[in-house]
Amino acid sequence: MKTRLKSKEVTALLREHGFKVTPQRLAVYDVLAHTTAHPNAETIYQELQPYYPTMSLATVYKALAILCEVGLAQELNLGEEAFRYDANTSHHPHVRCTCCGRVDDIMGNLSSEAMEQQAAVETGYAITDHQYYFFGICPECQKAGKGEKH
Amino acid sequence: MKTRLKSKEVTALLREHGFKVTPQRLAVYDVLAHTTAHPNAETIYQELQPYYPTMSLATVYKALAILCEVGLAQELNLGEEAFRYDANTSHHPHVRCTCCGRVDDIMGNLSSEAMEQQAAVETGYAITDHQYYFFGICPECQKAGKGEKH
DNA sequence: ATACAAATAGATAATCATTATTTGTTACCC
DNA sequence: GGGTAACAAATAATGATTATCTATTTGTAT
Numbered sequence: 001m002k003t004r005l006k007s008k009e010v011t012a013l014l015r016e017h018g019f020k021v022t023p024q025r026l027a028v029y030d031v032l033a034h035t036t037a038h039p040n041a042e043t044i045y046q047e048l049q050p051y052y053p054t055m056s057l058a059t060v061y062k063a064l065a066i067l068c069e070v071g072l073a074q075e076l077n078l079g080e081e082a083f084r085y086d087a088n089t090s091h092h093p094h095v096r097c098t099c100c101g102r103v104d105d106i107m108g109n110l111s112s113e114a115m116e117q118q119a120a121v122e123t124g125y126a127i128t129d130h131q132y133y134f135f136g137i138c139p140e141c142q143k144a145g146k147g148e149k150h
Numbered sequence: 151m152k153t154r155l156k157s158k159e160v161t162a163l164l165r166e167h168g169f170k171v172t173p174q175r176l177a178v179y180d181v182l183a184h185t186t187a188h189p190n191a192e193t194i195y196q197e198l199q200p201y202y203p204t205m206s207l208a209t210v211y212k213a214l215a216i217l218c219e220v221g222l223a224q225e226l227n228l229g230e231e232a233f234r235y236d237a238n239t240s241h242h243p244h245v246r247c248t249c250c251g252r253v254d255d256i257m258g259n260l261s262s263e264a265m266e267q268q269a270a271v272e273t274g275y276a277i278t279d280h281q282y283y284f285f286g287i288c289p290e291c292q293k294a295g296k297g298e299k300h
Numbered sequence: 301a302t303a304c305a306a307a308t309a310g311a312t313a314a315t316c317a318t319t320a321t322t323t324g325t326t327a328c329c330c
Numbered sequence: 331g332g333g334t335a336a337c338a339a340a341t342a343a344t345g346a347t348t349a350t351c352t353a354t355t356t357g358t359a360t
Contacts, residue, residue, distance in 0.1 A: 012223035014338095019336090019337095020326085020327055020328075020335090020336060020337065022326080022327075022336095022337070022338080024337090026339070029317080040317090040319085041317080042317085054338085054339070055338080056338070056339050056340065056341090057317095057318090058318085058319080058320090058338085058339075058340080058341090058344080059215050059337090059338055059339070061317090061318065061319075062319095062337090062338085074286045075229075077227060077228075077229040078227075079225075079227040079281070081316075081317070081347095082316090082317060082318090083318090085319085093265075093269065095269060095275045095277070097275065098278060098279070104273055104275070106269050106273060107181060107272075108271055108272045110265045110268055111261075111265075112303095115243075115260045115261075115265075115282070116284065118258060118260055119243065119245060119256050119260070119284045119286075120286070122256055122257075122258045123245050123254055123256060123288075123289075124288070124289040124292075125245045125247065125254070125284070125286035125287060125288050125289070126286045126287040126292055127245070127285070127286035128285055128286045128287065129201045129248070129282050129284070129285035129286065130282065130283060130284045130285060131229070131249060131281075131282070131283040131285075132265070132280065132281070132282045132283075133280060133281040133282075133283075134260055134266065134275070134277050134279070134280045135277070135279035135280065135281075136269075136270070136275035136276050136279065137275060137276040137278065138273075138274070138275055139273075139274040139275070140277070142274075142276055165357090168307095168355070168357080169307085169308095170306090170307060170308065170355080170356050171307080171357090172308070172355075172356075174308090175308095176317095190345085190346090191346085191347085193326070204309085204310070204329080205309080206309070206310045206311065206347090207313090207346095207347095208309085208310070208311080208312090208347090208348080209308085209309055209310065211346095211347065211348075212308085212309085212348095231318095231345075231346070232345090232346060232347090233346085233347090
């Protein structure tokens with residue numbers, strides 16, 4: 001797992017890539033590193049508002065872009081209106097509840113290497129990356145007997 | 151394969167779902183059914199311009215939404231700025247060339263049932279759907295020795 | 301064939317996530 | 331500590347998609 005790096009390590013990584021270290025960037029990373037809720041930019045912005053009331057949404061976006069560039073975060077696209085972000089940069093699948101919209105990780109091994117290999121053989125592509133997304137009803141929504149919403 | 155239904159079958163499906171059959175909707179389906187390029191709304195619009203010069207982009211969007219609703223097309227989200235559409239409504243993975251941006255199908259069996267099952271066990275979700283996307287360099291771009299672009 | 305009611309197409313404006321721009325401020329190498 | 335390049339904040343711009351509004355077209359019953 002690559003989550004929750006110490007501030008020192010984050011600082012070092014940013015400097016390595018020629019970016020300056022700012023409180024805003026550390027704060028955005030901190031939010032990401034302490035949640036598994038895969039928030040989007042707006043949510044991160046809301047969460048930081050009480051502590052950084054002058055920070056603008058654009059700054060959150062720029063911080064996220066930089067965190068992704070230096071390998072401290074990844075951008076998730078689950079077919080929603082907005083991107084989500086994840087401080088766990090390993091290539092794991094995600095599950096999205098079609099009822100409440102929450103997104104969870106799948107950290108177990110789904111033999112993705114074999115799938116990449118088969119995809120390569122079938123298409124002739126040199127596969128460099130993949131995204132596997134699952135959709136379904138989360139345990140809480142099943143318990144609540146709720147139907148499909150999102 | 152569910153591609154290239156005859157116009158009669160498309161007509162029937164639309165009526166079954168309470169939609170009226172219009173030349174515009176048939177034309178949009180026709181474009182989708184005769185390509186494997188997974189075009190987006192704008193591309194479909196451009197393609198139809200010569201034949202339907204008065205059709206607006208909004209009409210293309212509405213036609214695509216209806217085609218998806220009646221099961222004649224599916225919406226693809228490959229992390230690009232716009233959605234792509236596919237008249238092959240089976241749940242197959244796609245490969246996107248990170249060099250030229252083209253998107254191809256993977257129709258072979260990647261044992262997705264097993265993966266869905268494992269995801270269900272690990273997360274407790276009732277899995278209802280999934281999207282697997284691969285990214286890589288397509289054969290043509292490999293041949294051309296082109297680097298990563300998109 | 302004709303007419304009528306409901307749905308649609310086209311034109312255009314609105315929306316909303318994200319990105320660019322501008323300008324004053326801050327981090328950090330010296 | 332000072333100078334400079336990078337930055338944050340505010341704001342405008344962008345671009346895909348959706349909503350609105352009205353004239354037209356479709357499906358159907360005469």
